[in-house]
Amino acid sequence: MTKIEIDRIAPPLKRKVYVLGAEQTKFSVSKRPKNTLRDLASEAVSEVYKQSGAKAEDVDLLIVSNAVGFIVRGQGHMNALIANSLGLDSIPSVRVETACASGSVGFRLGVNAIEAGWADNVLIVGTEVMSGMDRNTTQKVISGGGDSLLESPVGATFPGLYATYAMAIFEEQKVGVKEGQQLLSYIALKNHKNASYNPKAQFNVKIEDIAKQKGIDDVWEFLNNPKTNPPIAWPLRLFDCSPISDGGAAVLLSAKDSAETFEGVKNAIELKVTAQATGYLPMGNAPKLTSLKAADIAATSAYKRIGLDINDPLKRISVAEVHDCFTSAEVLAIGDLHFFKRNETLFAAKRGDTDMGGKIPVNTSGGLKAKGHPIGVTGLSQIVTLRHQLLGEMPKEVQVKDIDLALQHNVGGTGGTAVVNIFSLPEVD
C-alpha cells in the first residue's frame, strides 16, 4: 500500500481522541416492540453521561447511527428526532447509514469532526428497533445492505451470501462441508458461552444449555439435528446466524484537552487509530470470496499507521470484537485482520485460539452472533465492550488480563464497508 492510500484510509490523528463514555442497552427482540427508537437512545446516553460527568450542554455535535428505521418504523429525519429527545435541539446533528457498519462510520465521522477542530465533544448514538416485522419484511430490510438489482431478485439473501463465503472458505481450506459446518459450530459455541456472562446479551445462554432445555444432553447431537438446527442457507444453519435485535448504544468522544475537564476522564480510553475502506457491492464482483478486501486494507492501513507488524499483529493486540453476523464472517475477519494464516482461520475456534486464554480472545461480549445485532448499533456496542475490557470491568470469566491494544472490526453488508479501530488506555504524558 502507498503512503497516500494509508493516509486516506487511516489518517494520522493530530488531536488525541478519548472515548469518555460508552454504554449500551440490553439487546432483545419481541413480537411487538417494547421500546421506541427514542427510549433506546435515551437509556444509553444517560449511562454515558453518568460515566463521563458530561451533560447535554457539553455536546458539540450529535451523530445518530441507524440503518433500518425508515423501513421498519417509517421514521426518517432521525437526527432531529433523537436530538430533540435528548435535549440537543440546537447543535448540528446528522444520521449515518452504512448498513451494519453504521455505528462505526458514525464514530469515525465524530473523530473527523474533532480532528478538524469543529467539535471537542461528539455524542454518537446508535438506535435500532427491528421487532415486530414479519419474516418477509425482515428479509427485505436486511437485503437492503446488498445489491437490490443484481442480488435480491435472484434470491441472494444475507444468510445465503455469507453461506456462499463459507463454501468458498471450505474449498480453499480443503475441508468437506460436514467438517466445515462442525468447525463453524465451534465459533457459535464460543460466542454463546461468552454471551452467557454478558447480562446485556440477547442470548446470554450457552448452546449446551439450550440443548438441555430441549431434552438433549449432547450438544453435537443438538447441532447436527436438522430439526433443532435447521438449514437457513446451507451450509449455514440456524445457530450460525445472528438474531434480529432491538438495542441502543452511545459513545461520547472527546478531544484529550476537553476530556481532561470532565471527572470521567479517569475512565477514558484512547483511540490509537481509525481506518475505513470500501469493498465490493455486489459481493460477487470481488475477485476472492475468502477475504473482504475492505477489511483487509483497513486492518493493514491501521497497523501501518501505528507501527504494528502486519505479520504478527498479536504481539500487541490482546482482545478483539469482530463482525460475526454469521459464523463464516468471524472466519473472514480473523484472516483479514492477519490474526491467523488463511489456512488456519477455520480451525482457530476449535483449537481454542480465539477463546478466553487463547492466542487472541475474540468476541468476549458474545459477538453479534449471541449478544445480538441491532444493525445500526452494532459498531458502537463493540466499542462499549472494548472500553469495559480495557478498564477491567468485564465479568471475570471474560475479562482479558494485561491488555495492550484492543481492536474493533465492523463490516457493512457483505463487505462493501469496513472499519477497524484500535484502542488502548491513555498514554501517560
Next chain:
Amino acid sequence: MDGGDKMDKMDKLKKINKDMFENDEVSLQNYQKHLEKGIFTIIECECGFKTTLPLPTCPNCGKSLKESGHWAMMDKPAKIVSYCVTYVGPPELSDLTPYASLILDFGDGLRISALLDEDFKKKAPPDDLIGKDVRVKIIKRLYGNILGAHLI
C-alpha cells in the same frame, strides 16, 4: 491478430449488436428489456472493460457508457465460483425454495449472481458444484425474468 483484424471483429460485433438490440442505449431499462426478451446482455466499453451493470460511466476509463459502450450478448459458459442452497428465501421464490444461489465467473473479471435451474425439494444439497461449468438461462417469473443457469 493485428489491429486491422481486431477492428473488423469489433465492427462485426457492433453490427450484430445493432441488428439484435436495435442500437439500444446503455440503460437499466434496456438491460431489463433484454432480459424480458430472454437475452442476457453485458456492456463492453471501447477501453475493453466489461460489466453486467448498466452504469452511466465506465469505472475503468471514466467515459460515458452511453457513448463508448455497446451491448453484447453473453452466451458463453461460466464457472461456478461458489454457491449455497437457500432454505429460507423471499416469498417471490417460495415455489422454488430450497434453491441454489450461484456466483458465476465468465472470465475478464465478469461475475454475476444467478439461480441454479434445479429442484432441491427432494434431494440433499450437492457439495461439489464449485468449479463446474454452467450456461446462463433466463428464468421466467411473474414479476419479471431473472438470471438462472444450468449445469453443462
